[in-house]
Amino acid sequence: METKSFHSVLFLALWTITSAATSSEFYGYRNFQRLVAGLRLGDECRFTTDCTKSLKNSHCDIQKGVCTCLPYHHQVNPTSCLPASLLGYSCEADGQCQIKVANSLCSEKKCQCQRGFLPHRKDKCLPPAFLGQYCVKDEQCHLSDLNSKCHFIVRGVYGRCQCAFGSGSDGKCLPGEGGGCREDVECQRTHPQALCKDGTCQCPNGRCTDVAALQVVNPFKLYQVAEYF
Numbered sequence: 001m002e003t004k005s006f007h008s009v010l011f012l013a014l015w016t017i018t019s020a021a022t023s024s025e026f027y028g029y030r031n032f033q034r035l036v037a038g039l040r041l042g043d044e045c046r047f048t049t050d051c052t053k054s055l056k057n058s059h060c061d062i063q064k065g066v067c068t069c070l071p072y073h074h075q076v077n078p079t080s081c082l083p084a085s086l087l088g089y090s091c092e093a094d095g096q097c098q099i100k101v102a103n104s105l106c107s108e109k110k111c112q113c114q115r116g117f118l119p120h121r122k123d124k125c126l127p128p129a130f131l132g133q134y135c136v137k138d139e140q141c142h143l144s145d146l147n148s149k150c151h152f153i154v155r156g157v158y159g160r161c162q163c164a165f166g167s168g169s170d171g172k173c174l175p176g177e178g179g180g181c182r183e184d185v186e187c188q189r190t191h192p193q194a195l196c197k198d199g200t201c202q203c204p205n206g207r208c209t210d211v212a213a214l215q216v217v218n219p220f221k222l223y224q225v226a227e228y229f
Helices: 002-026 032-037 048-052 094-098 138-142 211-216 219-228
Strands: 058-061 066-069 073-077 080-083 104-107 110-113 118-120 124-126 148-154 158-163 195-197 200-202
Touching (some): 048 058, 066 073, 080 094, 110 118
Antiparallel strands (some): 058 066, 073 080, 104 110, 148 158
C-alpha cells in the first residue's frame, strides 16, 4: 500500500516537472495567463499550431521561434494579421496596400496611390516622369508638366517625356492652344491675350494667330512647308 502511494506521489512529481519544463523551457510561455488566453504575435512558439489556435493568418517562424504573420500579411496589432491588397481592392490599413504596391495607401477602405503618384494596372503607383525620363503613359509626364507627353520608343510599353507643343527659351514646355494649364500666365507665354479656362489654354475668337503662337510649331514642319514652296 505504501509502495503504491509512493509511486503515485513520484508520478505526480514527475508529471509536474515535465509539464513545467514543456511550458517554460520549450514553449517559453511567460505566465499561466498566456496559456489560457492564447499567444500574441511576437510570443515564443514551437509549432505553427501554437500560433494559429488564437491568431488567424499567422505561423510559427522556426528561425526566430516566435509567432508572426504569414507572408504577404500585415500586422495591424499584437493579435491581428490582414492579407495584402491591390489597387482598387478593400483594405483596413495602409500596410495591406504597401506590401504589394509601393507608394500606396488605404483611403476610404480601398487601396489607392498616394498623392502625386499615378495608378498603373493594379500593382503600381508611378512617380512623376520629368522631361527626358522614361515613362509608360502620357499621364505620368503630366505629373511633372501638363504640356509634356510620353514619346513612345516601344509603342504601349515605354518611352521618354517630351514637350507636346515645343519648349521656350527657358527649356520649359509651352502650353500652346488647347494645352494644359493652371494659370493664365502659362498660356500667355505663347499668346499675350490667352487665358486658362477649364484647365486648357484658350485664345480670343477661337484661335491664336500672332507671332508668339508660332513658337509652338514644330520647326521640322516649317522646313517641309518652305521646301514645298
